[in-house]
Amino acid sequence: MRLEAKLALFNALSKLLLVLLGALVIPPIVSRVAISHTDQRLHEKQAEVVQLIHRSGISTFVQGEAYADYNILKQEYITLTPLPATADTAAHTPRIFDEPRQVDNQIEDFRILSEQFSEGGRSYRLEIGSSLATVELLTDTLRRMALWVLVIGAALTIFTDAAFAHYLLRPLRELITRKLQGVHHPSAFSYTPLHTDTADFRRLDNSLNEMMSKIQSAFEKEREFMSNVSHELLTPVSILQSRFENLLQDPELGHAHSLKIVESQKTLYRLRNTVKTLLLIANIENEQYLRDEAVSLTSVLTDVTDELEDRLTQRELELQLDLQPDYVLPQANRTLLFTLLFNLVSNAIKYNRWGGSIVVQGRPAPQGGYLLRVTDTGPGIAAEHLPHLFDRFRRFQAGASAPEGYGLGLPIAKTIATFHKLTLTVESEVGKGTTFQLQFP
């Protein structure tokens, strides 16, 4: 998941949590606020009534009977009730409670402040009520408003936060798409500095550029070095090879010396091939080859078998090409792929029994991709040798019967396979044969 998406997700979730928390916490708070607000109003009214009584005298309100007053909508009422003399005449602090009262044949819930007081030797009860319906209406309004403010605020900040994160992370996005994606080689890297004023991105970009240019210069040095090494090693070999060829043409050369020269030629040939192999491997590993062709396996294998036809006939081997369907490797180097398959098939010829067979089988792999198998009917390879089969310069069958050339064909094959992002593996059963497997992506 991208950083920006993660940030946005987290942002949205935290805001949602905030809104939920608000929905949970706001109603009780609001109702408490509303109630305390009502209570305060009741107290204020009580004080006003008491003041009125003091000023005008109790008789203004109560003449023998109880006094009651309410407004038209019955949201509030005030009653003054004389208490019987037997009752407890002691003054009480005002009490506030909720109780239903009948007002004009209608029963309604009220918030009531009730107080007992003495005036002129008599006790009275003063009740001031405020309709609970009114209180609830207030609570509802407050609650709704608070929630709306919360939701709108949350939505607004989610949006602005996301927009800001998007703006802030733009250099990072650019860094990834422009500089990192699709860059497999330093030469394809873009060194134009990133446009940003965020210090962290600036630093990231700078170190990326710095590292890439280091890698590039290392690549170039390596390339130059390989070119020099190649020149330094191959030139003397070339001189000797030409000299031996000239010597062999000398009519005065005796037979014994000619034989020595032929032997020297062989030795030189071995040296030459070792050097060339190492250079080839080094050049492949240093990405000096392009992979810019779509190559069909059948066409390469046809070329390979054409080249090797005579060897197959000489050893009375039967080769079976069985690719169903053909596979086209989209980004490949045909020459290298030829070398890889040539080495595998040529190996299967060299290490086969007389009159045996070779099967080259290609099928879509069950786990996806494509699988090419080259199976011979040779003596097989002992299990303990298998892990080292692709090591450079290792030979297993010692002695005169061992065929030449076990040393470098397979490491080359492995290197080329890796270069093409293929997996080369081997299975073998002593006495039955060996199978090399190429797994294509």
Added chain:
Amino acid sequence: MHVLIVEDEKSLHQEVRQFLLQSQYLVDSAFTYAEASEKIFVNSYDFVLLDLGLPGGDGLDLLREARQNERQEASFIILTARGAIDDRVKGLDLGADDYLPKPFSLLELQSRMQAIMRRKFGLKRQELTFGQGFQLDATGRTLRYQDQDVTLTKKEFDLLHYLLLHKNRVLTRLQLGEHLWGNVLEDDSDSNYIDVHIKNIRKKLAQFAPTHFLETVRGIGYRMTE
């Protein structure tokens, strides 16, 4: 045939020179960029054998320069030990006629030169006759004995052709093998494939006429004689 060897490595230069002189070429020498540039400008050659890493400059520039000079009609063969992969492509793009990576076989060099000459003079058919009545057509890749076709495999044909091109020379198994498998890297130097090929060629030719012209030189290789 007038050949200019452009090669700064003295020993190699000497060997190539000796070989070409023995093969009846007229040979001129240049050891540096400046020297080569001068000679290419003044003289006209049939061939320039061009090393790329020269004191004083890059052989490719020499090639570019020469191709801009209309009087110079020489065929260029690049000989290099530089490992750069794109040298070959660059060289051929600039108009080189062939490219031989070092180390190369002198015989291979000579047969490439012959092939270029054939192309240049528009020789459509190259017919080589040998034995009594064998005729090898290198262009059509056929071998005939009088009026009959002799069927050879691709490798057998190449081998016979190469031996004919270097008539009266002893060719070692390595030289033959390198010609047949030149583009493939193999450390199979002791293989007896060449012997089997020769045996098969002899068997096929012997059905028509004696094959004493294809000699075995014990321990060394094979030779085609008149």
